[in-house]
Amino acid sequence: xxxxxxxxxxxxxxxxxxxxxxxxxxxxxxxxxxxxxxxxxxxxxxxxxxxxxxxxxxxxxxxxxxxxxxxxxxxxxxxxxxxxxxxxxxxxxxxxxxxxxxxxxxxxxxxxxxxxxxxxxxxxxxxxxxxxxxxxxxxxxxxxxxxxxxxxxxxxxxxxxxxxxxxxxxxxxxxxxxxxxxxxxxxxxxxxxxxxxxxxxxxxxxxxxxxxxxxxxxxxxxxxxxxxxxxxxxxxxxxxxxxxxxxxxxxxxxxxxxxxxxxxxxxxxxxxxxxxxxxxxxxxxxxxxxxxxxxxxxxxxxxxxxxxxxxxxxxxxxxxxxxxxxxxxxxxxxxxxxxxxxxxxxxxxxxxxxxxxxxxxxxxxxxxxxxxxxxxxxxxxxxxxxxxxxxxxxxxxxxxxxxxxxxxxxxxxxxxxxxxxxxxxxxxxxxxxxxxxxxxxxxxxxxxxxxxxxxxxxxxxxxxxxxxxxxxxxxxxxxxxxxxxxxxxxxxxxxxxxxxxxxxxxxxxxxxxxxxxxxxxxxxxxxxxxxxxxxxxxxxxxxxxxxxxxxxxxxxxxxxxxxxxxxxxxxxxxxxxxxxxxxxxxxxxxxxxxxxxxxxxxxxxxxxxxxxxxxxxxxxxxxxxxxxxxxxxxxxxxxxxxxxx
Numbered sequence: 001x002x003x004x005x006x007x008x009x010x011x012x013x014x015x016x017x018x019x020x021x022x023x024x025x026x027x028x029x030x031x032x033x034x035x036x037x038x039x040x041x042x043x044x045x046x047x048x049x050x051x052x053x054x055x056x057x058x059x060x061x062x063x064x065x066x067x068x069x070x071x072x073x074x075x076x077x078x079x080x081x082x083x084x085x086x087x088x089x090x091x092x093x094x095x096x097x098x099x100x101x102x103x104x105x106x107x108x109x110x111x112x113x114x115x116x117x118x119x120x121x122x123x124x125x126x127x128x129x130x131x132x133x134x135x136x137x138x139x140x141x142x143x144x145x146x147x148x149x150x151x152x153x154x155x156x157x158x159x160x161x162x163x164x165x166x167x168x169x170x171x172x173x174x175x176x177x178x179x180x181x182x183x184x185x186x187x188x189x190x191x192x193x194x195x196x197x198x199x200x201x202x203x204x205x206x207x208x209x210x211x212x213x214x215x216x217x218x219x220x221x222x223x224x225x226x227x228x229x230x231x232x233x234x235x236x237x238x239x240x241x242x243x244x245x246x247x248x249x250x251x252x253x254x255x256x257x258x259x260x261x262x263x264x265x266x267x268x269x270x271x272x273x274x275x276x277x278x279x280x281x282x283x284x285x286x287x288x289x290x291x292x293x294x295x296x297x298x299x300x301x302x303x304x305x306x307x308x309x310x311x312x313x314x315x316x317x318x319x320x321x322x323x324x325x326x327x328x329x330x331x332x333x334x335x336x337x338x339x340x341x342x343x344x345x346x347x348x349x350x351x352x353x354x355x356x357x358x359x360x361x362x363x364x365x366x367x368x369x370x371x372x373x374x375x376x377x378x379x380x381x382x383x384x385x386x387x388x389x390x391x392x393x394x395x396x397x398x399x400x401x402x403x404x405x406x407x408x409x410x411x412x413x414x415x416x417x418x419x420x421x422x423x424x425x426x427x428x429x430x431x432x433x434x435x436x437x438x439x440x441x442x443x444x445x446x447x448x449x450x451x452x453x454x455x456x457x458x459x460x461x462x463x464x465x466x467x468x469x470x471x472x473x474x475x476x477x478x479x480x481x482x483x484x485x486x487x488x489x490x491x492x493x494x495x496x497x498x499x500x501x502x503x504x505x506x507x508x509x510x511x512x513x514x515x516x517x518x519x520x521x522x523x524x525x526x527x528x529x530x531x532x533x534x535x536x537x538x539x540x541x542x543x544x545x546x547x548x549x550x551x552x553x554x555x556x557x558x559x560x561x562x563x564x565x566x567x568x569x570x571x572x573x574x575x576x577x578x579x580x581x582x583x584x585x586x587x588x589x590x591x592x593x594x595x596x597x598x599x600x601x602x603x604x605x606x607x608x609x610x611x612x613x614x615x616x617x618x619x620x621x622x623x624x625x626x627x628x629x630x631x632x633x634x635x636x637x638x639x640x641x642x643x644x645x
Contacts, residue, residue: 006182009080010189012166013073017066020097023157024058024228025051027104030149032225034108037503038115039225040606047225053216054226056208059196061231065100067193069093074189076182078175081168093161098154103229105150109143113281113442113498114324115513116576117210117224117232120342138408142443209235210578214597220510220590220607223577241341242349244634245593247627254628259568260636261644262542262556266563267549271364271430272524273488274357274544278329278436279468283497284515285506286465290317293532296502302457302465305473306492310519314527316561319518319535320511320572320583321496326436327380329495332537334358334434335388336556337642340575344637345384355555355643357541358388361432363552367391369427371420371435373399374410381436394423410438412447413471421478429484440468441498461499485523489547491540492519509605511583514574518561534570534583535561553644555636557629573629582626587611589622593630596623 028051032039041047063070069092079085103118110118140147198207210232213223254260284290288301289310301307321329322338327345331337335356337344344350358368369392370385372378376395385393396402396410404415411419417435424433439446444460446467454466472492479485494516500506506515518535520527525547538558546560559568571584580591588607590598599619600607611619636642 006074006080006185009073009166010185012164013070015164016093016161017062017070019157019160020062020066021055021058023101023153024054024062024104026153027101027228028054028225030153031104031108031111034146035111037500038112038507039221040219040508041222041225050217050222050225053213054228057213057227057231060198060208061100061228061234063193063196064234065096065230066093069096070189070193071186074182074186076179078178081166083168086166090161094154094158098157100230100233101154102150103233105146107229108146109139111224112500113496115221115224116324117227118229119210119232120236135408138443214577214579214590214592218608220577220579220598236342242347242634242637244638245627245631247631249624249628249631253624254632257568257625257628258557258632259559260555260557260632261553262545262560263553264542264546264550264560267546269549269551271366272522272548273424273430273484274361274366274432274548275424275488275490276333276357276432276434276540277472277490277492278333278434279492279494280326280437280439280441281461281496281498282437282440282465282468282494282517283500283506284317284319284494284512284517285497285500285502286462287517289315290517291505293317294505296505299502300457302455302462303469305469305476306517306519309472309476309492309521312528313519313521314529314531315520316518316531316533316535318532319493319516320537320574321494321514321516322537322572322574324496324514324576326495327384329493329537330379330381330384330436333493333495333540335642336538336541336558337637338538338557338573338633340580345380347637349637349640350384351387352640353643354388356388357432357544358390359643360545360550360552360554361430362389362391364548364550365430367427367431369394369424369431369433371395371416371423371433372410373413373416373438378410379436394420406439406445406447408443408445409441413437413439413468414447414474417471417475418478421475421482425482425484429487431484436495437468437471439471440464457501459499459501462501487524488522489525489527489544490519490521491544492521493517493537493540510607511572511581511588511605531561533561533566534572536572536574555642555644557633571625573626580626580630582622582629584622584625585618587619587622589619589626591623591626591630596626 213226287303289307322332328339368390370390371394376397404411456463506512542556543561582589588600599611
């Protein structure tokens with residue numbers, strides 16, 4: 001006779017949910033094993049403490065994912081224990097659980113590039129790609145060990161699930177009593193689930209989110225070990241991060257810190273050609289000229305040409321990206337608009353009039369063009385380029401020779417940069433041309449004929465970096481032969497970083513996880529020297545406006561890197577793991593969107609010593625400045641005031 005309270009069923013349900021906890025713990029262990037150089041843990045006890053705090057985030061994810069499974073397991077359908085019904089529950093359980101569980105395994109690899117758990121923002125990268133299946137296949141081949149590990153762990157999960165089964169017994173009691181008491185059980189279980197999804201059972205609390213993980217750790221990067229990837233993905237579904245903050249910072253403070261409407265008068269108007277090169281994944285680490293004073297033991301450079309060019313250029317050795325993704329780089333560099341929780345380009349506010357290098361230079365008679373060797377539309381560049389108003393877009397279609405396709409992302413850098421040189425050499429000056437390269441990127445391959453000519457280095461990224469450096473060399477050799485070359489300003493930077501070899505400088509030092517080069521070269525303007533002030537992507541737009549003596553007001557949150565008077569104090573702002581990072585003066589401010597939750601000395605590279613208990617005037621001013629930036633950023637975007645008018 002079956003118990004009217006269905007206790008056996010409830011016990012089996014509990015066992016099945018507990019299995020999910022066990023495998024989330026296994027995923028956390030594996031995540032740490034793959035990323036131990038980035039997420040430092042000092043002892044087993046510290047790892048267990050982190051895992052304990054992670055239970056709240058695991059609970060939310062597990063209950064979200066298993067909500068329907070739980071409901072179907074406990075509602076009184078009178079067939080719950082029948083084998084066919086249990087088979088339906090089996091497939092529902094593993095379809096939903098293994099799908100989301102796989103996100104953890106993606107982060108075993110993806111985290112090294114993103115320094116953040118998977119969120120909905122990852123879709124920004126994929127949704128514009130034509131060959132999503134091909135990308136997935138390549139990922140499975142390249143990281144076969146992760147795929148096999150996922151299969152093995154999943155198989156173990158299935159095996160353990162099947163070890164405990166619901167016994168099928170006929171109900172001999174009144175269906176009315178059975179139903180009423182089942183509903184009572186359902187209400188209790190539902191209450192527990194709601195509390196688990198929210199993070200606790202306090203009626204006044206908001207549901208836990210990504211930021212909450214930071215309160216449980218000593219080191220900022222450990223917050224990603226507290227979290228799990230299904231949680232971070234699910235918590236960002238439907239979240240609108242573009243909303244007005246409630247700071248009420250006076251406009252005078254915004255203006256004094258950032259001067260969002262700028263008007264430079266130090267240089268006479270001129271119309272040099274502008275060539276902007278955004279190099280895929282070319283972090284500052286790889287370029288010797290940017291590491292001369294870093295005191296890195298046994299350092300090796302993989303960019304002989306860029307090192308040579310840097311001696312004739314103005315370089316910024318303390319520069320940073322404002323985001324972790326390629327599309328973040330495009331909006332930050334060209335239009336001076338950083339991305340924080342989600343890409344500005346993916347927000348509902350991207351389609352508006354935007355002041356940028358494109359619009360300002362077009363107003364001065366420039367021909368504007370964007371080059372990207374990938375399939376047209378890849379990465380969302382074509383769409384955003386159209387919003388900015390580029391006159392021309394040159395992609396894989398315009399290149400017209402698929403024999404030079406690298407098999408993954410696009411045309412190899414060297415021939416595509418030659419195509420760019422040939423194309424702009426036919427244009428009437430002045431012109432503004434941007435190229436976004438593709439080769440220096442996963443899956444870390446170069447043309448067959450160069451494999452024995454370019455050093456492999458000590459990690460997979462080094463040879464592609466060497467190849468792209470060679471592509472730069474050949475491009476400049478060809479460009480020098482063109483009449484437009486002498487009257488051109490070249491700007492070279494990177495969208496973000498990639499694999500790290502010198503972890504002490506570029507992983508342990510948290511701010512350097514976004515360290516990129518910024519280089520200005522011009523045969524005519526004689527830009528030369530090394531500048532160690534803080535610099536960032538959003539500074540490139542106003543710097544160009546200052547250089548050419550742009551004679552109109554324009555909107556920009558960055559600063560001119562040529563402003564010797566430093567009317568705006570050098571600063572850097574970006575966002576990661578639920579926190580804004582605002583760097584200025586002597587400190588790094590960690591800001592959760594409402595208040596500062598940490599201050600670190602700029603030399604505290606691992607951000608181990610939170611000085612928030614020893615606040616001083618500089619720290620207080622930094623928090624106000626951070627609020628001022630965020631307030632003006634969101635207000636201007638939402639109010640559609642991304643121009644000076």
